[in-house]
Amino acid sequence: MIFSKAGFGGAVADFEAAVVAQDAKRSGKAFVRLQETFGQAKEAERLDGGPRLAAVLAQVPPGPRAVVAVLVGACVERGADAERCAPGVRAGLRAALEAAAAFAEAWAATGGGPFPVPDAGEPGEETVERTGLDAAVGWWTLRQWEMAAVALLNHRAVRAGVGGGDRGELLRLLTGVEAASGQEFRSLGHALQVLDDEPLVALHRTSGTGYALRFFGIGDNFQLHTLLADALIGGGHVAGHAPSPQEVAVCRETPGQVDTVGSFDLTAPDGGRLWNEGAPADIPVVDGVRLLVLDEPSYRRSWPAGRFFPGMRGDVILERALGPEETERWFAHVSPAKELTG
Structure with a gap:
Protein backbone atom coordinates (compact mmCIF):
# COMPACT_ATOMS: atom_id res chain seq x y z
CA MET A 1 0.00 0.00 0.00
CA ILE A 2 1.42 3.38 -1.01
CA PHE A 3 0.71 6.37 1.23
CA SER A 4 1.18 10.02 0.38
CA LYS A 5 3.91 12.07 2.02
CA ALA A 6 4.10 12.15 5.80
CA GLY A 7 2.32 14.76 7.89
CA PHE A 8 -1.23 16.04 8.18
CA GLY A 9 -1.40 17.07 4.53
CA GLY A 10 -0.49 13.56 3.42
CA ALA A 11 -3.00 12.04 5.85
CA VAL A 12 -5.73 14.30 4.45
CA ALA A 13 -4.91 13.28 0.89
CA ASP A 14 -4.89 9.57 1.76
CA PHE A 15 -8.11 9.80 3.76
CA GLU A 16 -9.86 11.77 1.03
CA ALA A 17 -8.84 9.30 -1.67
CA ALA A 18 -9.74 6.25 0.41
CA VAL A 19 -13.16 7.61 1.37
CA VAL A 20 -14.00 8.45 -2.24
CA ALA A 21 -12.88 4.96 -3.29
CA GLN A 22 -14.80 3.42 -0.37
CA ASP A 23 -11.60 1.62 0.68
CA ALA A 24 -12.40 0.88 4.33
CA LYS A 25 -8.98 -0.53 5.23
CA ARG A 26 -7.02 2.36 3.77
CA SER A 27 -9.41 5.00 5.13
CA GLY A 28 -9.15 3.46 8.60
CA LYS A 29 -5.38 3.77 8.60
CA ALA A 30 -5.53 7.30 7.21
CA PHE A 31 -8.13 8.20 9.88
CA VAL A 32 -5.65 7.24 12.60
CA ARG A 33 -2.92 9.29 10.90
CA LEU A 34 -5.21 12.34 10.73
CA GLN A 35 -5.49 12.35 14.50
CA GLU A 36 -1.82 11.58 15.08
CA THR A 37 -0.50 14.32 12.80
CA PHE A 38 -2.92 17.20 13.38
CA GLY A 39 -1.00 18.59 16.35
CA GLN A 40 2.10 19.10 14.18
CA ALA A 41 0.23 20.31 11.10
CA LYS A 42 1.64 23.33 9.30
CA GLU A 43 -0.58 26.33 8.64
CA ALA A 44 -0.88 25.57 4.93
CA GLU A 45 -1.91 21.99 5.71
CA ARG A 46 -4.70 23.16 8.02
CA LEU A 47 -5.95 25.78 5.56
CA ASP A 48 -6.10 23.20 2.79
CA GLY A 49 -7.16 20.23 4.90
CA GLY A 50 -10.24 21.66 6.60
CA PRO A 51 -12.32 22.20 3.43
CA ARG A 52 -11.13 18.92 1.87
CA LEU A 53 -12.18 16.91 4.92
CA ALA A 54 -15.49 18.78 5.15
CA ALA A 55 -16.25 17.95 1.51
CA VAL A 56 -16.10 14.17 2.13
CA LEU A 57 -17.85 14.13 5.52
CA ALA A 58 -21.09 12.75 4.11
CA GLN A 59 -19.24 9.70 2.78
CA VAL A 60 -17.59 8.86 6.11
CA PRO A 61 -19.36 6.35 8.40
CA PRO A 62 -21.28 8.04 11.27
CA GLY A 63 -18.86 7.15 14.09
CA PRO A 64 -15.57 8.44 12.63
CA ARG A 65 -17.51 11.19 10.79
CA ALA A 66 -17.92 13.11 14.06
CA VAL A 67 -14.18 12.93 14.82
CA VAL A 68 -13.36 14.19 11.34
CA ALA A 69 -15.87 17.03 11.87
CA VAL A 70 -14.02 18.00 15.06
CA LEU A 71 -10.78 18.13 13.06
CA VAL A 72 -12.53 20.34 10.49
CA GLY A 73 -13.63 22.66 13.30
CA ALA A 74 -10.09 22.74 14.68
CA CYS A 75 -8.78 23.68 11.22
CA VAL A 76 -11.32 26.52 11.07
CA GLU A 77 -10.25 27.76 14.50
CA ARG A 78 -6.73 27.97 13.06
CA GLY A 79 -7.68 29.86 9.92
CA ALA A 80 -9.33 27.46 7.44
CA ASP A 81 -12.21 28.89 5.37
CA ALA A 82 -15.29 28.49 7.56
CA GLU A 83 -17.76 29.09 4.71
CA ARG A 84 -16.28 26.30 2.60
CA CYS A 85 -16.36 23.93 5.57
CA ALA A 86 -19.87 24.85 6.72
CA PRO A 87 -22.15 22.81 4.40
CA GLY A 88 -20.62 19.46 5.35
CA VAL A 89 -20.59 20.18 9.07
CA ARG A 90 -24.11 21.63 9.03
CA ALA A 91 -25.48 18.54 7.26
CA GLY A 92 -23.66 16.26 9.67
CA LEU A 93 -24.97 18.16 12.68
CA ARG A 94 -28.54 17.88 11.44
CA ALA A 95 -28.15 14.14 10.82
CA ALA A 96 -26.68 13.65 14.30
CA LEU A 97 -29.52 15.61 15.92
CA GLU A 98 -32.10 13.61 13.99
CA ALA A 99 -30.42 10.36 15.04
CA ALA A 100 -30.22 11.52 18.67
CA ALA A 101 -33.92 12.40 18.56
CA ALA A 102 -34.63 8.90 17.23
CA PHE A 103 -32.50 7.52 20.05
CA ALA A 104 -34.59 9.41 22.61
CA GLU A 105 -37.81 8.05 21.12
CA ALA A 106 -36.53 4.48 20.98
CA TRP A 107 -35.11 4.70 24.50
CA ALA A 108 -38.47 5.79 25.89
CA ALA A 109 -40.30 3.08 23.91
CA THR A 110 -38.05 0.34 25.31
CA GLY A 111 -38.44 1.10 29.00
CA GLY A 112 -36.87 4.52 29.43
CA GLY A 113 -34.61 5.14 32.40
CA PRO A 114 -31.53 7.37 32.70
CA PHE A 115 -29.85 8.06 29.38
CA PRO A 116 -26.47 6.36 28.95
CA VAL A 117 -23.60 8.81 29.22
CA PRO A 118 -21.40 8.58 26.11
CA ASP A 119 -17.79 7.65 26.78
CA ALA A 120 -14.71 7.53 24.59
CA GLY A 121 -15.70 4.15 23.20
CA GLU A 122 -18.69 2.97 21.21
CA PRO A 123 -22.27 2.40 22.36
CA GLY A 124 -22.68 -0.83 24.30
CA GLU A 125 -24.45 -3.87 22.91
CA GLU A 126 -27.51 -3.42 25.13
CA THR A 127 -27.87 0.22 24.08
CA VAL A 128 -27.64 -0.68 20.39
CA GLU A 129 -30.21 -3.45 20.82
CA ARG A 130 -32.67 -1.00 22.36
CA THR A 131 -32.30 1.86 19.89
CA GLY A 132 -30.50 0.66 16.76
CA LEU A 133 -26.92 1.44 15.78
CA ASP A 134 -27.49 4.67 13.84
CA ALA A 135 -29.58 6.24 16.61
CA ALA A 136 -27.09 5.18 19.28
CA VAL A 137 -24.16 6.63 17.33
CA GLY A 138 -26.09 9.88 16.86
CA TRP A 139 -26.48 10.25 20.61
CA TRP A 140 -22.93 9.05 21.28
CA THR A 141 -21.33 11.62 18.98
CA LEU A 142 -23.53 14.66 19.59
CA ARG A 143 -20.98 16.38 21.87
CA GLN A 144 -18.41 16.12 19.09
CA TRP A 145 -20.83 17.63 16.59
CA GLU A 146 -21.48 20.43 19.07
CA MET A 147 -17.74 21.21 19.18
CA ALA A 148 -17.43 21.19 15.40
CA ALA A 149 -20.55 23.28 14.78
CA VAL A 150 -19.70 25.93 17.36
CA ALA A 151 -16.24 26.38 15.85
CA LEU A 152 -17.88 27.26 12.54
CA LEU A 153 -20.74 29.29 14.01
CA ASN A 154 -18.17 31.65 15.49
CA HIS A 155 -18.07 33.13 11.99
CA ARG A 156 -20.74 35.61 10.99
CA ALA A 157 -20.83 34.41 7.38
CA VAL A 158 -21.57 30.86 8.53
CA ARG A 159 -24.35 32.09 10.83
CA ALA A 160 -25.83 33.97 7.88
CA GLY A 161 -25.83 30.72 5.90
CA VAL A 162 -27.96 29.02 8.55
CA GLY A 163 -31.30 30.47 7.45
CA GLY A 164 -34.20 31.05 9.79
CA GLY A 165 -35.86 27.77 8.82
CA ASP A 166 -32.67 25.74 9.20
CA ARG A 167 -31.85 27.44 12.48
CA GLY A 168 -35.36 26.88 13.84
CA GLU A 169 -35.33 23.21 12.90
CA LEU A 170 -31.91 22.61 14.45
CA LEU A 171 -33.03 24.33 17.65
CA ARG A 172 -36.26 22.31 17.69
CA LEU A 173 -34.34 19.05 17.39
CA LEU A 174 -31.82 20.12 20.01
CA THR A 175 -34.53 21.21 22.47
CA GLY A 176 -36.26 17.85 22.10
CA VAL A 177 -33.04 15.92 22.71
CA GLU A 178 -32.22 18.05 25.77
CA ALA A 179 -35.71 17.57 27.24
CA ALA A 180 -35.63 13.81 26.72
CA SER A 181 -32.06 13.26 27.92
CA GLY A 182 -31.90 15.73 30.79
CA GLN A 183 -28.55 16.93 29.40
CA GLU A 184 -27.83 20.44 28.18
CA PHE A 185 -25.91 21.35 25.04
CA ARG A 186 -25.57 24.97 26.07
CA SER A 187 -22.81 26.03 23.68
CA LEU A 188 -24.68 24.75 20.63
CA GLY A 189 -27.97 26.23 21.84
CA HIS A 190 -26.43 29.66 22.37
CA ALA A 191 -24.52 29.55 19.08
CA LEU A 192 -27.68 28.75 17.12
CA GLN A 193 -29.42 31.71 18.76
CA VAL A 194 -26.74 34.32 18.05
CA LEU A 195 -28.28 37.27 16.18
CA ASP A 196 -26.53 39.52 13.69
CA ASP A 197 -27.44 43.00 12.48
CA GLU A 198 -30.36 42.82 14.93
CA PRO A 199 -32.28 46.03 15.77
CA LEU A 200 -32.95 46.76 19.44
CA VAL A 201 -34.86 49.51 21.22
CA ALA A 202 -33.63 50.09 24.76
CA LEU A 203 -35.73 52.18 27.14
CA HIS A 204 -34.06 53.64 30.22
CA ARG A 205 -36.84 53.77 32.76
CA THR A 206 -35.26 56.21 35.24
CA SER A 207 -34.57 58.96 32.69
CA GLY A 208 -37.54 58.17 30.46
CA THR A 209 -35.30 58.09 27.40
CA GLY A 210 -35.10 55.62 24.54
CA TYR A 211 -32.40 54.48 22.12
CA ALA A 212 -32.24 52.66 18.79
CA LEU A 213 -29.33 50.25 18.67
CA ARG A 214 -28.11 47.36 16.56
CA PHE A 215 -26.03 44.39 17.68
CA PHE A 216 -24.25 41.35 16.31
CA GLY A 217 -22.24 38.37 17.55
CA ILE A 218 -23.46 38.54 21.17
CA GLY A 219 -23.24 35.14 22.89
CA ASP A 220 -25.09 35.91 26.11
CA ASN A 221 -26.66 38.73 28.09
CA PHE A 222 -23.56 39.24 30.23
CA GLN A 223 -21.77 40.44 27.09
CA LEU A 224 -24.81 42.43 25.95
CA HIS A 225 -25.08 44.07 29.39
CA THR A 226 -21.50 45.37 29.34
CA LEU A 227 -21.68 46.64 25.75
CA LEU A 228 -25.03 48.37 26.38
CA ALA A 229 -23.57 50.07 29.45
CA ASP A 230 -20.63 51.28 27.39
CA ALA A 231 -22.85 52.63 24.60
CA LEU A 232 -25.33 54.42 26.87
CA GLY A 271 -41.91 43.58 33.64
CA GLY A 272 -40.24 40.17 33.93
CA ARG A 273 -36.50 39.88 34.53
CA LEU A 274 -34.17 38.95 31.68
CA TRP A 275 -31.21 37.23 33.28
CA ASN A 276 -27.61 37.76 32.24
CA GLU A 277 -27.26 33.99 31.87
CA GLY A 278 -29.74 34.10 28.99
CA ALA A 279 -29.25 35.25 25.42
CA PRO A 280 -30.36 38.32 23.43
CA ALA A 281 -32.78 36.04 21.56
CA ASP A 282 -34.77 35.98 24.84
CA ILE A 283 -35.62 39.70 24.46
CA PRO A 284 -39.24 39.91 23.27
CA VAL A 285 -40.07 41.31 19.84
CA VAL A 286 -42.61 44.16 19.83
CA ASP A 287 -43.77 45.64 16.53
CA GLY A 288 -40.94 43.86 14.73
CA VAL A 289 -38.15 45.07 17.03
CA ARG A 290 -36.62 43.60 20.18
CA LEU A 291 -37.67 45.81 23.09
CA LEU A 292 -35.62 45.97 26.29
CA VAL A 293 -36.12 48.04 29.43
CA LEU A 294 -33.10 49.11 31.47
CA ASP A 295 -33.85 49.49 35.18
CA GLU A 296 -31.60 50.57 38.01
CA PRO A 297 -29.72 47.57 39.44
CA SER A 298 -31.71 46.09 42.32
CA TYR A 299 -28.54 44.68 43.89
CA ARG A 300 -24.81 44.72 43.24
CA ARG A 301 -23.74 41.97 40.90
CA SER A 302 -20.28 41.32 39.53
CA TRP A 303 -18.86 38.81 37.04
CA PRO A 304 -15.90 38.36 34.68
CA ALA A 305 -16.66 40.45 31.60
CA GLY A 306 -15.87 38.69 28.36
CA ARG A 307 -17.39 36.60 25.61
CA PHE A 308 -19.32 33.35 25.91
CA PHE A 309 -17.68 32.42 22.59
CA PRO A 310 -14.05 33.58 22.76
CA GLY A 311 -13.66 33.23 19.00
CA MET A 312 -16.72 35.32 18.12
CA ARG A 313 -16.48 39.07 17.60
CA GLY A 314 -19.48 41.02 18.86
CA ASP A 315 -20.62 44.58 19.37
CA VAL A 316 -23.54 46.86 20.19
CA ILE A 317 -23.87 50.00 18.08
CA LEU A 318 -25.92 53.03 19.13
CA GLU A 319 -27.68 54.37 16.06
CA ARG A 320 -29.60 57.28 17.60
CA ALA A 321 -31.46 58.59 20.61
CA LEU A 322 -35.22 58.44 20.13
CA GLY A 323 -37.27 61.61 20.19
CA PRO A 324 -39.77 62.19 23.03
CA GLU A 325 -42.87 61.17 21.07
CA GLU A 326 -41.26 58.01 19.69
CA THR A 327 -39.99 57.12 23.15
CA GLU A 328 -43.45 57.59 24.62
CA ARG A 329 -44.95 55.26 22.01
CA TRP A 330 -42.50 52.52 22.96
CA PHE A 331 -43.07 53.06 26.70
CA ALA A 332 -46.76 52.43 26.05
CA HIS A 333 -45.82 48.75 25.59
CA VAL A 334 -44.05 48.58 28.96
CA SER A 335 -45.30 47.42 32.34
CA PRO A 336 -43.71 48.12 35.74
CA ALA A 337 -40.88 45.81 36.75
CA LYS A 338 -42.12 42.78 38.66
CA GLU A 339 -40.95 42.06 42.18
CA LEU A 340 -38.58 39.14 42.46
CA THR A 341 -39.86 36.34 44.66
CA GLY A 342 -38.23 33.35 46.28
Missing part, protein backbone atom coordinates in the same frame (compact mmCIF):
# COMPACT_ATOMS: atom_id res chain seq x y z
CA ILE A 233 -23.53 55.20 30.13
CA GLY A 234 -20.02 55.38 28.70
CA GLY A 235 -21.41 57.46 25.85
CA GLY A 236 -22.86 60.00 28.29
CA HIS A 237 -26.51 59.39 27.44
CA VAL A 238 -27.68 58.07 30.84
CA ALA A 239 -26.26 58.09 34.36
CA GLY A 240 -24.80 55.01 35.99
CA HIS A 241 -21.73 52.79 36.25
CA ALA A 242 -19.77 52.74 32.98
CA PRO A 243 -17.49 49.78 32.27
CA SER A 244 -13.80 50.39 31.75
CA PRO A 245 -12.21 50.29 28.28
CA GLN A 246 -10.65 46.94 29.20
CA GLU A 247 -14.03 45.48 30.17
CA VAL A 248 -15.50 46.64 26.88
CA ALA A 249 -12.58 45.37 24.81
CA VAL A 250 -12.87 41.77 26.04
CA CYS A 251 -16.57 41.85 25.18
CA ARG A 252 -15.78 42.87 21.61
CA GLU A 253 -12.76 40.96 20.37
CA THR A 254 -9.83 41.16 22.81
CA PRO A 255 -8.94 37.80 24.42
CA GLY A 256 -9.44 37.25 28.14
CA GLN A 257 -11.80 38.33 30.92
CA VAL A 258 -11.91 41.35 33.23
CA ASP A 259 -13.99 41.69 36.41
CA THR A 260 -16.95 44.03 36.00
CA VAL A 261 -19.99 45.27 37.95
CA GLY A 262 -23.54 45.32 36.61
CA SER A 263 -25.04 48.61 35.49
CA PHE A 264 -28.70 47.66 34.96
CA ASP A 265 -31.46 45.20 35.59
CA LEU A 266 -32.47 43.93 32.16
CA THR A 267 -36.28 43.84 32.02
CA ALA A 268 -38.77 42.54 29.46
CA PRO A 269 -41.68 44.78 28.37
CA ASP A 270 -44.06 42.76 30.59
